[in-house]
Amino acid sequence: MADRKAELERKKARLEQMRxxxxxxxxxxxxxxxxxxxxxxxxxxxxxxxxxxxxxxxxFGISPAPEGSPATPKKAAAQSQAVKEVEVPTSVSHTTPRKxxxxxAKVNETSIPPRENVSYSKETQTIIADPVDxxxxxxxxxxxxNLEGSSSHAHxxxxxxxxxxxxxxxxxxxxxxxxxxxTSEEQNKEHKKQLSEEEKKQILxxxxxxxxxxxxxxxxxxxxxxxxDIFADYSxxxxxxxxxxxxxxxxxxVNRDFYDDKWSKHRIITxxxxxxxxxxxxxxxxxxxxxxxxxxxxxxxxxxxxxxxxTPEYVFHCQSPVMSSCFAKFHPNLVLGGTYSGQxxxxxNRVNKRTPVQRxxxxxxxxxxxxxxxxxxxxxxxxxxxxxxxxxxxxxWSLDMLSxxxxxxxxxxxxxxxxxxxxxxxxxGDANNFIVGSEECLVYSASRHGSKAGINEAYDAHQGPxxxxxxxxxPGQIDFSPYFLSSSFDWTVKLWSIKEQKYLCSFEDNSDYxxxxxxxxxxxxxxxxxxxxxxxxxxxxxxxxEVPTASVVVDTNVALNKLRWxxxxxxxxxxxxxxxxxxxxxxxxxxxxxADEWSKFVRTLQEMKQQATEREEDSTLLGSAAPxx
Amino acid sequence: MDDFQSGEExxxxxxxxxxxxxxxxxxxxxxxxxxxxxxxxWTSSVVEQCLNQLTKxxxxxxxxxxxxxxxxxxxxxxxASSCYWDNQTDGSCxxxxxxxxxxxxxxxxxxxx
Numbered sequence: 001m002a003d004r005k006a007e008l009e010r011k012k013a014r015l016e017q018m019r020x021x022x023x024x025x026x027x028x029x030x031x032x033x034x035x036x037x038x039x040x041x042x043x044x045x046x047x048x049x050x051x052x053x054x055x056x057x058x059x060f061g062i063s064p065a066p067e068g069s070p071a072t073p074k075k076a077a078a079q080s081q082a083v084k085e086v087e088v089p090t091s092v093s094h095t096t097p098r099k100x101x102x103x104x105a106k107v108n109e110t111s112i113p114p115r116e117n118v119s120y121s122k123e124t125q126t127i128i129a130d131p132v133d134x135x136x137x138x139x140x141x142x143x144x145x146n147l148e149g150s151s152s153h154a155h156x157x158x159x160x161x162x163x164x165x166x167x168x169x170x171x172x173x174x175x176x177x178x179x180x181x182x183t184s185e186e187q188n189k190e191h192k193k194q195l196s197e198e199e200k201k202q203i204l205x206x207x208x209x210x211x212x213x214x215x216x217x218x219x220x221x222x223x224x225x226x227x228x229d230i231f232a233d234y235s236x237x238x239x240x241x242x243x244x245x246x247x248x249x250x251x252x253x254v255n256r257d258f259y260d261d262k263w264s265k266h267r268i269i270t271x272x273x274x275x276x277x278x279x280x281x282x283x284x285x286x287x288x289x290x291x292x293x294x295x296x297x298x299x300x301x302x303x304x305x306x307x308x309x310x311t312p313e314y315v316f317h318c319q320s321p322v323m324s325s326c327f328a329k330f331h332p333n334l335v336l337g338g339t340y341s342g343q344x345x346x347x348x349n350r351v352n353k354r355t356p357v358q359r360x361x362x363x364x365x366x367x368x369x370x371x372x373x374x375x376x377x378x379x380x381x382x383x384x385x386x387x388x389x390x391x392x393x394x395x396x397w398s399l400d401m402l403s404x405x406x407x408x409x410x411x412x413x414x415x416x417x418x419x420x421x422x423x424x425x426x427x428x429g430d431a432n433n434f435i436v437g438s439e440e441c442l443v444y445s446a447s448r449h450g451s452k453a454g455i456n457e458a459y460d461a462h463q464g465p466x467x468x469x470x471x472x473x474x475p476g477q478i479d480f481s482p483y484f485l486s487s488s489f490d491w492t493v494k495l496w497s498i499k500e501q502k503y504l505c506s507f508e509d510n511s512d513y514x515x516x517x518x519x520x521x522x523x524x525x526x527x528x529x530x531x532x533x534x535x536x537x538x539x540x541x542x543x544x545x546e547v548p549t550a551s552v553v554v555d556t557n558v559a560l561n562k563l564r565w566x567x568x569x570x571x572x573x574x575x576x577x578x579x580x581x582x583x584x585x586x587x588x589x590x591x592x593x594x595a596d597e598w599s600k601f602v603r604t605l606q607e608m609k610q611q612a613t614e615r616e617e618d619s620t621l622l623g624s625a626a627p628x629x
Numbered sequence: 630m631d632d633f634q635s636g637e638e639x640x641x642x643x644x645x646x647x648x649x650x651x652x653x654x655x656x657x658x659x660x661x662x663x664x665x666x667x668x669x670x671w672t673s674s675v676v677e678q679c680l681n682q683l684t685k686x687x688x689x690x691x692x693x694x695x696x697x698x699x700x701x702x703x704x705x706x707x708x709a710s711s712c713y714w715d716n717q718t719d720g721s722c723x724x725x726x727x728x729x730x731x732x733x734x735x736x737x738x739x740x741x742x
Binding site: 100101102103104105106107108109110111112113114115117 | 699701702703704705706707708709710711712713714715716717719721723725732734736
């Protein structure tokens with residue numbers, strides 16, 4: 001206790017001393033300027049004592065820092081000069097020989113993220129709203145070329161223009177700035193030049209211009225393709241003489257052919273149909289082009305036989321190969337296509353689109369297998385689209401709404417065996433009963449409604465898948481509507497009556513798959529068939545039932561896939577599997593029925609029936625079930 | 630009483646300093662909205678207050694105080710700092726304060742003498 005008191009007194013004394021010394025230093029500030037070196041020496045010398053005054057000061061609550069901070073080197077020097085023992089508190093750092101270990105500290109980071117501006121921009125265009133179609137894939141061609149070149153590219157230009165039109169309408173406002181001042185003449189010239197280039201593009205992209213261009217290019221194309229006389233159908237041939245007939249007389253003559261390099265090349269023609277309202281229009285549908293990769297798989301073209309131009313009137317395409325197509329009978333602007341994917345697509349030629357305007361869903365409610373048969377049945381006010389797909393499903397649709405079928409039915413024969421339908425044909429004037437041909441070599445008759453809805457009867461005689469069915473539809477005094485023809489891979493065409501289980505007559509003149517057969521729309525006893533050897537046959541049953549009355553082989557020896565009679569009965573359109581359509585003229589003496597054609601046909605049929613029964617008896621005698629060749 | 634550790638409080642106490650900073654900031658710009666004409670005053674006052682409080686601690690430290698006031702405008706701000714010192718004794722502390730209209734970032738570095 002006494003020690004402590006003594007210590008305290010000692011400390012107090014030292015403090016007072018220090019205070020006095022400081023006062024002295026302040027007075028003698030100015031005298032001592034450059035004595036830094038001495039300071040340092042002295043400071044190192046008196047280490048031990050330096051710690052103490054600090055402690056003392058702290059004890060008394062006086063922090064050494066504020067006094068030391070304003071200390072200039074002069075002051076320090078002055079202080080240190082005066083006091084040898086006590087060290088200036090500022091130089092405390094030198095007194096304590098602390099081991100200083102320096103190292104890099106952790107990086108201090110501060111970050112404030114920027115505010116994210118959620119912006120929503122929406123543009124609306126009120127003028128020149130082009131219906132830009134995203135499916136439009138016309139990507140090639142310079143439209144400038146098209147202006148000069150053949151307007152067969154008009155369609156592509158149109159598509160191309162769409163994609164540009166959209167981009168251009170953004171840039172629309174006032175791009176034409178006049179060049180810097182030159183002589184008035186030059187200025188005018190330049191002004192003109194600039195204007196015309198910019199303006200040209202603008203105008204070309206506008207909707208009004210494109211419509212006009214489309215319309216007038218058609219007309220100009222026709223005019224250009226025309227030669228002197230318009231009745232070229234009856235005078236010379238356009239596509240070079242192809243007078244291949246085995247028979248005497250010009251019974252079947254090639255009129256012209258339709259082929260488009262871009263759209264129909266290497267594509268098999270899957271169906272043909274003539275328009276009811278415009279008899280000169282021929283619709284052809286095409287399968288896929290395996291050679292090209294970036295072209296749409298399914299194409300449908302509308303050709304015109306009235307004019308000499310050799311480009312299609314309309315080009316439609318879709319993403320899946322089109323297996324069957326038809327004009328919508330009561331809607332002159334609509335074209336229907338059944339595709340490989342099971343989708344049924346609807347094109348409209350009023351719209352400037354080449355892609356379908358309506359599609360059926362690709363779901364189990366519709367078709368999931370290739371649609372090989374589509375027909376429009378009914379009357380003007382009550383009609384349906386009937387489609388049969390390869391899995392035996394029959395759907396009936398309303399043309400207004402293709403989003404779901406109005407009605408669907410599974411065609412099954414006996415023990416729930418689905419019919420793999422490849423072709424179908426409705427009975428003449430009947431929207432209920434129809435005939436279906438299948439891959440299983442059977443022909444079925446079926447009904448849509450009624451007590452016997454579904455498959456009724458099966459006709460078994462062919463040995464190969466059925467390729468085509470056609471029911472008789474020639475109007476006349478005598479109704480031959482129960483009779484139908486079937487063609488198949490077994491090289492034969494057979495004539496049936498739906499009332500009989502056994503066929504009436506078999507036409508076996510072909511030596512390869514018969515791909516299509518059709519009755520003439522005007523002559524009750526006439527029908528035509530094509531096979532894959534390139535042969536087009538005309539059978540006139542009142543003249544001859546064993547061999548065709550006229551037969552022609554197509555030049556190039558390609559397989560003929562489809563055939564379709566023109567409504568007048570004077571032309572036959574034949575499609576091959578390389579994308580070419582031939583239009584054949586049928587000689588009038590054969591095409592036009594004579595007055596007694598119907599009664600003669602009745603007799604012919606009776607003869608056939610007789611032969612059929614004889615055949616039956618023979619076969620039962622021989623013990624074989626079906627008469628085979 | 631006379632036995633004072635020479636190492637007494639000669640380490641940077643982060644919590645203490647943090648508190649000091651917070652008080653200083655709250656005191657200076659507490660409930661104010663960003664005003665361009667006053668910001669200068671605020672930064673100075675924050676720094677001064679901080680420093681005063683820190684020196685009142687009477688520690689053998691050198692202090693470095695920085696203050697950044699940034700208006701909330703949607704911009705981002707990123708800073709970083711690193712030091713080469715004696716990790717045992719020296720330290721730093723950063724306080725981020727904000728209100729609706731501005732951010733205030735105060736950093737104090739204390740280096741033991």
